[in-house]
Amino acid sequence: MLVAVSVALIAWSWRKWPDIQVDYGQQLYLAWQLSEGQVLYRDIFYNYGPLTPYAMALWFRVFGASLTTMIVTNLLVFASIMSMQYRLLVLLSNRFAAFVATLVSLLVFSFSQYLYGGNYNYVTPYETTLTYGMLFGYASLTCLAELIRLRGQEVNSSRRQTVMLLLCGLSLALCFLTKPETFLAAIAAAVIGIAALTDSGTRWKDQCANVMRYGKPLSLAFLGTLLVSVCLLRLGLSWSESSQGVFRAWSAVWERQPTKMGFYREIMGTDKVADNLLTMIGWTAVYAVIIVWLGAFVWTIRKRNTSMIAAIVATAPIAIYTVFFGDGVVWEEVVRSLPVVLALLAALDLFKLTIAKQTESTEPAAQRRSWLRLAFTTYALAMMLKVVLNVRLSHYGFALAMPATMVAVMGLTAWIPDWFTKRERFGNAFALGVCAVLASIAFIQLRTSNFYYSNKTVSVGDGGDQFWADGRGDFVKMLIGRIKHHVQPDQTLIVLPEGISVNYLTRRANSTPYLNLMPPNMTMLGEANVIAKFERHPPDFVVLMHRDSEEFGAQYFGRDYGRHLFAWLTTHYHSVTLIGAMPLQSEQFGVLLLRRNDLKK
Structure with a gap:
């Protein structure tokens, strides 16, 4: 039984x-x-x-x-x-x-x-x-x-x-x-x-x-x-x-x-x-x-x-x-x-x-x-x-x-x-x-x-990677399509502050060693060390994905923590596509795909 x-x-x-x-x-x-x-x-x-x-x-x-x-x-x-x-x-x-x-x-x-x-x-x-x-x-x-x-x-x-x-x-x-x-x-x-x-x-x-x-x-x-x-x-x-x-x-x-x-x-x-x-x-x-x-x-x-x-x-x-x-x-x-x-x-x-x-x-x-x-x-x-x-x-x-x-x-x-x-x-x-x-x-x-579970109605991923997601799945599905169009298989990508499932689903590697840069990891690593790692191994593309991290005492990446890294990103990357609301600004979900400025098209 x-x-x-x-x-x-x-x-x-x-x-x-x-x-x-x-x-x-x-x-x-x-x-x-x-x-x-x-x-x-x-x-x-x-x-x-x-x-x-x-x-x-x-x-x-x-x-x-x-x-x-x-x-x-x-x-x-x-x-x-x-x-x-x-x-x-x-x-x-x-x-x-x-x-x-x-x-x-x-x-x-x-x-x-x-x-x-x-x-x-x-x-x-x-x-x-x-x-x-x-x-x-x-x-x-x-x-x-x-x-x-x-x-x-x-x-x-x-x-x-x-x-x-x-x-x-x-x-x-x-x-x-x-x-x-x-x-x-x-x-x-x-x-x-x-x-x-x-x-x-x-x-x-x-x-x-x-x-x-x-x-x-x-x-x-x-x-x-x-x-x-x-x-x-x-x-x-x-x-x-x-x-x-x-x-x-x-x-x-x-x-x-x-x-x-x-x-x-x-x-x-x-x-x-x-x-x-x-x-x-x-x-x-x-x-x-x-x-x-x-x-x-x-x-x-x-x-x-x-x-x-x-x-x-x-x-x-x-x-x-x-x-x-x-x-x-x-x-x-x-x-x-x-x-x-x-x-x-x-x-x-x-x-x-x-x-x-x-x-x-x-x-x-x-x-x-x-x-x-x-x-x-x-x-x-x-x-x-x-x-x-x-x-x-x-x-x-x-x-x-x-x-x-x-x-x-x-x-x-x-x-x-x-x-x-x-x-x-x-x-x-x-x-x-x-x-x-x-x-x-x-x-x-x-x-x-x-x-x-009844709210998980969006199918994400193909074949053996398929699973059901909530409303965020629609945004991620569109993001996956844009990544496959703009990011070549041998190019690198990081999702900030969290969302490395996108790397896996698109099979795009992350050039940095970080699985996420939520407040606990940022505290452990030190923001200066993180920026130094980005400078040595800059990812070709960056995705900013909305994530409210208030449970860690800092709500939004770039505003309440990680401000120096965010400033570094704005200097070295430019926007490619926005899906949904501007991420990390309000309660509305959205993702922003960024491309490194010196990357050849």
Whole structure:
């Protein structure tokens, strides 16, 4: 059934996933240029690890450069993530809870669009490095789960254990080569996993010996993979540049200064700490009331059929309100309480494990499950650090909030029902009521996505590059025609401040290393350095494409930031054609094609 739901969702949202201007074009252009022989970090400026760009370039070399290639390979990555996640959820709860949680992840997170801009999905993510990072993070968790299981066997396979440790170290290293947020989550879970494996013996010396025993193979695989990565990058870079490339995702964090930039402070929620804390508390209170309300029905009614009916009666008003009268609720904030809930769950598991170790009263199987649950909860908590006070379904939440949501759904459909069942109540009735509420929330989210997808009626791109866009697509289609008329295939082009999808769709290269010159990159690079690069390698043509970047604290390129570069462009380029309104002047969309003054016709 989960496969059927996935197929239906893919068909419903088919080729409506990318944004025509923002972010995803960078993934296509990056893969295309690397597959043509360009070198990452030398020829193309990039803020994340090298693994994903070169993996995408490999797919382009093998299967051809097209959006179709990217869709198919990303769907395979997504299927792998879902498969590993489902297996972990079964180990942590039961098949029913794992099914419900996975269904929620499909309906709410995987193929959705909750904002004007696309790209926050698993088929064409704003940064493919994020989903690859999740893939390897889940791979390391899967290895840890197997190691914890092997520890409980009477006849332990030391060879299989070593293989799992090596695979875990490899997965962590590959995750390190993607994005910092995914690696931090994976390594936090790995620390818990190693603690679970070494949780035997009372002497400090025994504990240290166990840490060394498990840590050596894992560390060997981790460091060995990073060393191999440096050597592979050395094929196109110096040793110094190769080493810096392996750590590029981490150095970029400091260069970007996220704690000072308003955009990242808003994303994390540190711009309005008090307000965000109140919102989190408010949503936590709402869920507490629903749980108590539903739990009271389940607790007081002991007959099975009556209990089931009571659960539906208890949750029906909530579901009806959500679907028919909940337009005033900001439903993307429905996950705002997750950091509070998961922190409490992690603290509870840690407390139970501490008591169990002191009293030796817990069954080994239950103790292993508690360790694994703590590891997964820790992973989910760490994934939310970037958005900790402002967790949402939209934007980065499609990936960063999904594991935490899985924990919450397991708690509501497995752990709490089990608590009722052990006390001779019908826990399944509680799970049924929860499913009714979850179904109403999923319906609302699908309705929101359908609103945005129904507005994507403009077909852009040819053949394997075709996708559906909103109204901006008409302007871009006309621009592509003008570029093909005025710009020769061997001439260069840059779209400012953002819109490198045009380069990819027209197969015109960018003579500069910059995928975009939005405020964060301009801050990191320094405008003087950018101008110097333009002077050394001036593009033959420039496209000014309207882009409101107010979320970064500077609305328009050339007016609120990048003024010196804009002045340089006006001196060295002249207008060729204008489509729509003059860009970067008002709220109206438009594009302007410029030609370098000294370029021969």
